[in-house]
Amino acid sequence: MERHFEASLRDLKNQLVLMAGHVERAIGNAIEGLKKKDFTLISSVYAIEDTINQESMTLDETCVKLLALHQPLAADLRLLIAIIKMNTDLERMGDLAVNIAHDSEDYLQGTPLKQLVNLPIMCAEVQGMVRESINSFVSKNEKLADEVLQRDDLVDNLKSKIKNDVAEVLKTRPHDVNQGLHLILIARHLERIGDHATNIAEDVIYVISGKDIRHGHVARTK
Amino acid sequence: MERHFEASLRDLKNQLVLMAGHVERAIGNAIEGLKKKDFTLISSVYAIEDTINQESMTLDETCVKLLALHQPLAADLRLLIAIIKMNTDLERMGDLAVNIAHDSEDYLQGTPLKQLVNLPIMCAEVQGMVRESINSFVSKNEKLADEVLQRDDLVDNLKSKIKNDVAEVLKTRPHDVNQGLHLILIARHLERIGDHATNIAEDVIYVISGKDIRHGHVARTK
Numbered sequence: 176m177e178r179h180f181e182a183s184l185r186d187l188k189n190q191l192v193l194m195a196g197h198v199e200r201a202i203g204n205a206i207e208g209l210k211k212k213d214f215t216l217i218s219s220v221y222a223i224e225d226t227i228n229q230e231s232m233t234l235d236e237t238c239v240k241l242l243a244l245h246q247p248l249a250a251d252l253r254l255l256i257a258i259i260k261m262n263t264d265l266e267r268m269g270d271l272a273v274n275i276a277h278d279s280e281d282y283l284q285g286t287p288l289k290q291l292v293n294l295p296i297m298c299a300e301v302q303g304m305v306r307e308s309i310n311s312f313v314s315k316n317e318k319l320a321d322e323v324l325q326r327d328d329l330v331d332n333l334k335s336k337i338k339n340d341v342a343e344v345l346k347t348r349p350h351d352v353n354q355g356l357h358l359i360l361i362a363r364h365l366e367r368i369g370d371h372a373t374n375i376a377e378d379v380i381y382v383i384s385g386k387d388i389r390h391g392h393v394a395r396t397k
Numbered sequence: 398m399e400r401h402f403e404a405s406l407r408d409l410k411n412q413l414v415l416m417a418g419h420v421e422r423a424i425g426n427a428i429e430g431l432k433k434k435d436f437t438l439i440s441s442v443y444a445i446e447d448t449i450n451q452e453s454m455t456l457d458e459t460c461v462k463l464l465a466l467h468q469p470l471a472a473d474l475r476l477l478i479a480i481i482k483m484n485t486d487l488e489r490m491g492d493l494a495v496n497i498a499h500d501s502e503d504y505l506q507g508t509p510l511k512q513l514v515n516l517p518i519m520c521a522e523v524q525g526m527v528r529e530s531i532n533s534f535v536s537k538n539e540k541l542a543d544e545v546l547q548r549d550d551l552v553d554n555l556k557s558k559i560k561n562d563v564a565e566v567l568k569t570r571p572h573d574v575n576q577g578l579h580l581i582l583i584a585r586h587l588e589r590i591g592d593h594a595t596n597i598a599e600d601v602i603y604v605i606s607g608k609d610i611r612h613g614h615v616a617r618t619k
Contacts, residue, residue: 249465342575342578346574
């Protein structure tokens, strides 16, 4: 029975890694498609998100069954609840990748506003956060989870930079406001994916150390 | 033991209602403060969000303890997991209310761009969604949960309308791009709060009927 539970946990972790890989690919394809004006690449995001949704529902069901079947206590219970939460975060990241794809398609149908320099950089950074957040969970590496939290500042700065650049261009091209909004929104979607990776990293730190750092202060659990 | 569990569940539900009330007040104060140019009212949002965060952490801990202590099965187990998820949604709504407060403060420091007509309407609508989503859970009312899902379309339309209005104004006032962005972002924060209410309504339908409608198709659970 216990061995079965351990094996199930291992499966769940593998599933999370797989989902995170799909999220990475979804946002990568959206941003690369935007840069290369490749609509086919962008639309691949919709199929990937569909896969993520299926994986998410399966994972959720598996967690509920494991809770019911094994009624785990203490550490294992927290672990399963953390997995349920991480699953939700990954699923929402998939939604955001779809948002990026929509805004990219809309943007490409209008006049290009500017060179896209910072969006690909921001995308790579966010992909790294997604990957490392799940890796920190699988490898129980609190330091790695902490690094994800640090990287979030860089992503926030990139988003502000993109917003300011666009606002500057729009002052001389007011009729391209909608184009500018698409770029700013894409940056915000990426930022929010980074926020979800941050949520995961915080859950990891909670699972490993029992420290609840979600609201900027450390509340040790009883 | 069972009676204790039932009482605990009732407490949890009351706590969710309380949190939802705080979320409603937070977004209401932010938007009313924006309309009345009242910085004190806007800054009240920060204290309310702090309360929501505390409530969220307490609720989370209580759920974990209940799971460990009572090891509930089937329906009760799903109920507790749903509460954990709803709690996360309410907590994120609090974050979004803070985003609205920040954007409102920034907006009020610049030149007013236009009359704020649709934002208060959108706010009232979203407040209703938050309230009804939790009410549908407490009263196990699937029809009410379904109504929340329907209302989401209205909120999405209001957001699009606000975005288009702002884009139109900006064409003649390009130097006010940042002001326009604040209004559009406030509308988006409200829309996302509506999305979280939708998540809750979907969880309610899942708990009541076992139907998983999260990804646009009904997958009945085994």
